[in-house]
Amino acid sequence: MARAKVTRFNMASLALGFAFLYLPIVILVIYSFNASRLVTVWGGWSLKWYREFFNDSAMIEAAWMSLRVGATSATIATILGTLAAVALSRGENFRGRTLFSGMLYAPLVMPEVITGLSLLLLFVALNAERGFWTVTIAHTTLTMCFVAVVVQSRLGSLDKSLEEAAMDLGCAPARAFLMVTLPLIIPAIVAGWMLAFTLSLDDLVIASFTTGPGSSTLPIRIYSEVRLGVKPEINAICTLVIGLIAVVIVVASLASKLTSTRGESAAPL
Amino acid sequence: MSARRIFARPARFAAIAPYVWMVLFFLVPFIFVLKISLSQTVIARPPYTPVFDFTAGWAAIEQALGALSIDNFRLLVSDDLYVLAYVRSLVVALISTSILLLIGYPIAYGMARLPKRWQPLAMMLVIVPFWTSFLIRIYAWINILQHDGLLNQLLLALHLVAQPVVWLSTDSAMYLGIVYSYLPFMILPLYATLTKMEPALEEAAADLGASPREVFWLVTFPLSLPGVGAGVLLCFIPIVGEFVIPDLLAGSNSLMIGQTLWLEFFNNKDWPVASATAIVLLVLLIAPLLLYDRLQRRQLEAK
Numbered sequence: 001m002a003r004a005k006v007t008r009f010n011m012a013s014l015a016l017g018f019a020f021l022y023l024p025i026v027i028l029v030i031y032s033f034n035a036s037r038l039v040t041v042w043g044g045w046s047l048k049w050y051r052e053f054f055n056d057s058a059m060i061e062a063a064w065m066s067l068r069v070g071a072t073s074a075t076i077a078t079i080l081g082t083l084a085a086v087a088l089s090r091g092e093n094f095r096g097r098t099l100f101s102g103m104l105y106a107p108l109v110m111p112e113v114i115t116g117l118s119l120l121l122l123f124v125a126l127n128a129e130r131g132f133w134t135v136t137i138a139h140t141t142l143t144m145c146f147v148a149v150v151v152q153s154r155l156g157s158l159d160k161s162l163e164e165a166a167m168d169l170g171c172a173p174a175r176a177f178l179m180v181t182l183p184l185i186i187p188a189i190v191a192g193w194m195l196a197f198t199l200s201l202d203d204l205v206i207a208s209f210t211t212g213p214g215s216s217t218l219p220i221r222i223y224s225e226v227r228l229g230v231k232p233e234i235n236a237i238c239t240l241v242i243g244l245i246a247v248v249i250v251v252a253s254l255a256s257k258l259t260s261t262r263g264e265s266a267a268p269l
Numbered sequence: 270m271s272a273r274r275i276f277a278r279p280a281r282f283a284a285i286a287p288y289v290w291m292v293l294f295f296l297v298p299f300i301f302v303l304k305i306s307l308s309q310t311v312i313a314r315p316p317y318t319p320v321f322d323f324t325a326g327w328a329a330i331e332q333a334l335g336a337l338s339i340d341n342f343r344l345l346v347s348d349d350l351y352v353l354a355y356v357r358s359l360v361v362a363l364i365s366t367s368i369l370l371l372i373g374y375p376i377a378y379g380m381a382r383l384p385k386r387w388q389p390l391a392m393m394l395v396i397v398p399f400w401t402s403f404l405i406r407i408y409a410w411i412n413i414l415q416h417d418g419l420l421n422q423l424l425l426a427l428h429l430v431a432q433p434v435v436w437l438s439t440d441s442a443m444y445l446g447i448v449y450s451y452l453p454f455m456i457l458p459l460y461a462t463l464t465k466m467e468p469a470l471e472e473a474a475a476d477l478g479a480s481p482r483e484v485f486w487l488v489t490f491p492l493s494l495p496g497v498g499a500g501v502l503l504c505f506i507p508i509v510g511e512f513v514i515p516d517l518l519a520g521s522n523s524l525m526i527g528q529t530l531w532l533e534f535f536n537n538k539d540w541p542v543a544s545a546t547a548i549v550l551l552v553l554l555i556a557p558l559l560l561y562d563r564l565q566r567r568q569l570e571a572k
Contacts, residue, residue: 006382013375014383014391021398021452024409027419031412038417080287087284088569094281096288103291105565106558109503111510113527114547117534118298121544125301141294144287152569195400202402205512209534219404226408226517230415238405245400253393 025242032235049236059221059237066201066218069132073139074196080140081147081196082189086177088148089155107145115142116209123210130212138210139203143196150195154188155181194252198245299551306341306544341545351529351546355553358526361515362508365447369504370497372448373455377496378489380456381463388464395460399453407446407517414442414518443519447508455500462496463489495564502561506554526550 032050036043053059084104087094094100107115119138120130128134158181166176204219211217218241225234345351380391398406413419414436421433436442466489474484512527519525524532526546534543 006379006384009375010379010382014379017372017376017379017452017456018394020449021395024406024413024449025398025401028405028409028412080290083283084287087281087287094284100284100288100291101566102562103295104287105562107295108565109506109558109561111507111512111527111550111554113510113512113530114302114551115295117530117543117547118302119294121301121305121540122294122298137294141290144290148287149565149569156569198400198402202404204404219402222404222408223513226404226411230408230412234408235412238402238408241402241405245402246397249393249397249400 028235029239029242032232032239034232034235037232049232050240052233053236053240056233058216059218059233062216062218062221063237065132065215069136069139069207069217070197070200073136073143073200074193076136076140077144077147077196078189078193081144081192082151082185084144084148085151085155086181089152104145104148107142108149112203112205113209116206119206120209130210131215134210134212135207135215135217138206139196139200142203142206143199146195146199147189147192150192151185151188154185158184191252194248198248201241201245302544302547305541306548307338308541341541342549344542345545345549350524351526354524354526354529355549357523358509358511359553361443361447361511361525362505365444365451365508366501366505368444368448369451369455370501373452373459373500374497376452377456377459377463380460381466392457392460395453395456399457403450404513406450407514410442410446410449411437411517414445437518438520440519443515446514446518447511450514451504451508454503458499458503459493459496462493462499466492495568498560499564499568502557502564506557506561509554510550 033045033047034041034043035046035048084100088097088101088104116138119134119141123130123134162180162184163176166180167173171179202219203217204223207217208220208223211220218237222234222237225231376395380388380395383391411418415421416433416435416437418436420436421430424430424434470488470492471484474488475481479487510527511525512531515525516528516531530543530546530550533539533546
């Protein structure tokens with residue numbers, strides 16, 4: 001559609017749309033540097049809410065827990081999700097394939113209260129001690145589906161003749177995969193890891209259900225503070241999280257640009 | 270034998286680990302939800318009576334089967350609180366999804382018409398909020414909408430209102446929050462279908478004398494229906510079960526079903542009723558979920 005003329009209406013909808021998406025976040029970031037405690041008053045630039053955050057040991061502990069859960073679950077999810085994507089796009093038909101893809105696509109849209117509650121009931125039935133590992137398992141289950149979709153769409157757009165050429169030249173299938181396919185999908189795998197990590201860092205509902213007493217993640221802490229009202233310290237924490245996620249996105253998009261010309265593998269969906 | 274077929278067998282082994290994981294942590298948990306939704310509430314930890322005790326042999330199982338109760342489900346259909354919550358959830362999801370489509374379509378359409386070299390940037394701009402924390406984006410709105418927040422300050426300064434307007438704890442705030450949070454989910458699939466569309470089709474229609482309006486409604490829109498379907502389902506299904514947004518932005522007089530489930534679980538500690546609530550919610554969403562699964566499969570596996 002690129003050849004069609006960009007109308008004034010097109011430009012206006014883009015400008016308004018992006019303003020709507022970004023303005024609240026920009027305001028939040030600016031106010032995190034506000035010296036005044038009141039949102040109505042601009043008291044000049046200050047870093048005092050950041051200092052407050054770094055002195056809040058409960059908040060720091062929650063942030064540390066979130067980072068550990070995010071890194072661990074994203075790593076497991078990336079391995080499992082990539083395997084799932086390979087099976088779905090290269091595995092022809094196998095028994096239970098429909099069930100398999102259904103189980104992978106359903107969690108993408110499944111309301112989080114259902115996923116969270118069902119996993120909690122499983123953990124209780126297994127008598128598992130709730131905390132780091134239960135949240136990690138829960139997040140892995142959710143995020144591996146996103147990884148699978150990202151990697152699968154990359155695999156789908158690959159030229160299959162590359163693999164076939166390798167095998168025609170005498171390469172065993174497993175070796176062809178490792179030497180030809182894997183290097184080509186690495187960007188999607190990296191993007192998948194990043195997406196899994198940010199989704200885990202973001203999740204409130206599933207973590208609330210599956211964590212145990214005494215081990216809160218950052219969103220759980222933020223949520224309990226936000227319910228009590230706006231606090232400048234929360235603005236500072238949110239700005240730090242946004243900064244971290246921005247770094248992650250830049251890395252992910254650089255990774256996907258390495259081989260993709262159209263930037264399509266950067267799309268999480 | 271084609272190379273693809275030789276590939277098939279080892280690729281199948283790749284399915285084993287993720288398959289086992291998803292059965293264990295996605296499928297099996299639903300059995301527990303179903304089981305507990307049929308059991309009685311007791312004040313203990315865990316707060317429900319176990320339905321089956323396999324160590325006690327057949328007699329005990331028969332006895333347990335006799336003790337299964339659909340009381341929790343009876344409660345759900347007889348108590349207005351739950352029925353209203355389900356109805357409200359569906360209505361909120363329907364209205365929000367319609368607004369999302371109305372706002373998201375022009376944006377996706379504008380993106381698809383941008384020069385090719387600008388499109389990746391526009392897409393990044395949509396994806397960044399999608400990656401940014403849900404909770405933070407809702408919190409950003411609380412900042413703006415609160416009593417002495419920026420919106421009221423702006424309205425007062427422009428003399429559009431005489432007194433600060435109450436925005437928080439209203440349905441308008443909730444709709445705003447939902448539309449804001451789910452907009453990227455609507456835009457991305459729409460953009461994906463619109464950008465793949467052959468521009469020659471629109472040009473041909475225009476050359477044959479169709480007005481721009483006719484070109485849009487007779488050519489562009491019908492061809493973008495798969496994207497519309499994906500976007501609508503991607504928003505509608507999770508919004509029905511949404512918890513965070515109504516909890517933080519809407520008033521507490523009428524609840525959505527996600528909030529009811531949360532309250533039953535965390536405040537009332539009534540696990541069986543929470544489980545029954547989840548089962549009914551799941552049943553309501555089965556049809557859209559199956560539809561979504563089909564669309565997703567067609568999109569990813571047709572190649």
